[in-house]
Amino acid sequence: MTIEIRRLDTSANDFSSELETLLAWESVSDKQVQTIVSDILDDVKTRGDAAVIEYSNRFDHLHVENMDQLELDQIQLEDALNTLPADQRHALLAAADRVRKYHDKQKQDSWQYTEEDGTLLGQKVTPLDRVGIYVPGGKAAYPSSVLMNAIPAHVAGVQEIIMVVPTPGGELNQLVLAAAAVAGVSKVFTIGGAQAVAALAYGTQTVPKVDKIVGPGNIFVATAKRQVFGAVGIDMIAGPSEILVVCDGKTDPDWIAMDLFSQAEHDEDAQAILISPDQDFLDQVHASIEKLLPTMARKDIIRASLSARAALIKVKDMNEACEVSNTIAPEHLELSVEDPQALLPQIRHAGAIFMGRHTSEALGDYCAGPNHVLPTSGTARFSSPLGVYDFQKRSSLIMCSPEGASELGKIASVLARGEQLEGHARSAEYRIKKIGRAHV
Numbered sequence: 001m002t003i004e005i006r007r008l009d010t011s012a013n014d015f016s017s018e019l020e021t022l023l024a025w026e027s028v029s030d031k032q033v034q035t036i037v038s039d040i041l042d043d044v045k046t047r048g049d050a051a052v053i054e055y056s057n058r059f060d061h062l063h064v065e066n067m068d069q070l071e072l073d074q075i076q077l078e079d080a081l082n083t084l085p086a087d088q089r090h091a092l093l094a095a096a097d098r099v100r101k102y103h104d105k106q107k108q109d110s111w112q113y114t115e116e117d118g119t120l121l122g123q124k125v126t127p128l129d130r131v132g133i134y135v136p137g138g139k140a141a142y143p144s145s146v147l148m149n150a151i152p153a154h155v156a157g158v159q160e161i162i163m164v165v166p167t168p169g170g171e172l173n174q175l176v177l178a179a180a181a182v183a184g185v186s187k188v189f190t191i192g193g194a195q196a197v198a199a200l201a202y203g204t205q206t207v208p209k210v211d212k213i214v215g216p217g218n219i220f221v222a223t224a225k226r227q228v229f230g231a232v233g234i235d236m237i238a239g240p241s242e243i244l245v246v247c248d249g250k251t252d253p254d255w256i257a258m259d260l261f262s263q264a265e266h267d268e269d270a271q272a273i274l275i276s277p278d279q280d281f282l283d284q285v286h287a288s289i290e291k292l293l294p295t296m297a298r299k300d301i302i303r304a305s306l307s308a309r310a311a312l313i314k315v316k317d318m319n320e321a322c323e324v325s326n327t328i329a330p331e332h333l334e335l336s337v338e339d340p341q342a343l344l345p346q347i348r349h350a351g352a353i354f355m356g357r358h359t360s361e362a363l364g365d366y367c368a369g370p371n372h373v374l375p376t377s378g379t380a381r382f383s384s385p386l387g388v389y390d391f392q393k394r395s396s397l398i399m400c401s402p403e404g405a406s407e408l409g410k411i412a413s414v415l416a417r418g419e420q421l422e423g424h425a426r427s428a429e430y431r432i433k434k435i436g437r438a439h440v
Contacts, residue, residue: 002290009313025269041194044198049206070191072189095144098368124395125392131211131391134216152391194224197213201232211232213233236373244273246336249278257285331380334359335356373386
């Protein structure tokens with residue numbers, strides 16, 4: 001069966017509008033979903049554990065009577081790690097080590113300096129006290145999500161990491177639990193959906209209230225995170241997974257086809273786009289897609305994704321390819337070219353950049369080191385990958401010497417009176433030498 005993939009060409013008069021249509025996506029737009037989520041959040045906020053148990057039984061087809069049945073202890077996590085097959089254990093530990101080493105480089109330290117008059121200014125960097133990480137469950141298990149969310153928090157110095165993961169039908173994934181042990185997770189609750197987000201945001205009799213919630217989930221989870229923002233911090237509202245491949249036409253077309261599959265297989269809404277100045281190469285990749293798709297276990301999902309949201313885009317040259325890439329601002333960008341470093345200065349917007357023909361996006365999902373929690377739906381224009389900095393907060397330090405207070409007070413007084421805020425002005429003026437009240 002031939003698969004229809006949208007073809008775009010930057011030389012066409014309607015290219016901009018066609019591209020805009022291709023990229024259009026609103027991850028949380030269903031009013032019915034928003035109403036359902038609001039009701040769940042309010043119920044959990046009011047009834048706590050009882051509501052969490054009720055929704056877990058209803059949505060995950062469980063039969064539990066108390067929260068003890070929805071909490072895992074450290075012994076269970078360690079047992080999961082110790083009983084993993086040797087190859088899985090080695091891969092998990094190796095990936096965790098690489099992720100930890102990369103994020104160690106992101107740690108920020110407090111700093112301060114003293115001006116000539118003795119005034120001290122600076123910044124105090126402090127880790128969050130407690131964070132919650134949401135790990136998807138159900139159709140697939142994501143131990144990599146555990147590593148990518150928990151390890152940066154651990155590196156940042158967060159003292160308590162609460163993990164929630166749904167277990168439909170009560171089925172526990174041992175690799176996910178092992179990842180929690182490796183990543184330093186403090187508590188695990190086998191709950192999911194909007195009820196899990198509510199429990200983390202508001203706290204229940206059993207689930208501790210957290211300061212920030214991170215991690216991807218379905219539309220109900222994304223909607224819940226948006227609605228609880230303000231009560232707690234969140235990382236981002238994640239849309240469907242995306243990949244954009246920019247290729248000069250000299251990479252094996254089978255490689256590129258499989259790279260596109262690697263994101264299309266996530267779900268039907270995932271987006272895979274290829275940009276190239278070589279029309280023959282675009283045709284070759286399309287042929288590779290036709291050839292390889294029947295061999296894929298998730299071929300139906302891939303087909304639906306490629307048919308609905310994929311595109312093969314013809315550009316006039318690699319400079320224009322970079323311009324189109326910046327317009328798209330993709331979650332994952334592959335620069336599958338001979339000299340990716342030469343193109344890098346032209347790239348302004350991308351969540352993660354995979355450079356060279358041998359660097360598949362899949363490596364970044366699991367073990368390269370950088371975080372795989374990335375901005376989607378064009379938000380790479382103003383957002384960054386999840387990192388240690390997301391689990392730290394910064395406090396400004398100001399300590400004025402008498403001389404510094406006097407000089408700054410003169411400036412502040414003028415500005416405050418310009419804003420007609422007398423209290424501000426007089427507060428500053430009291431510290432000005434030889435004006436106002438005496439100072440010690």
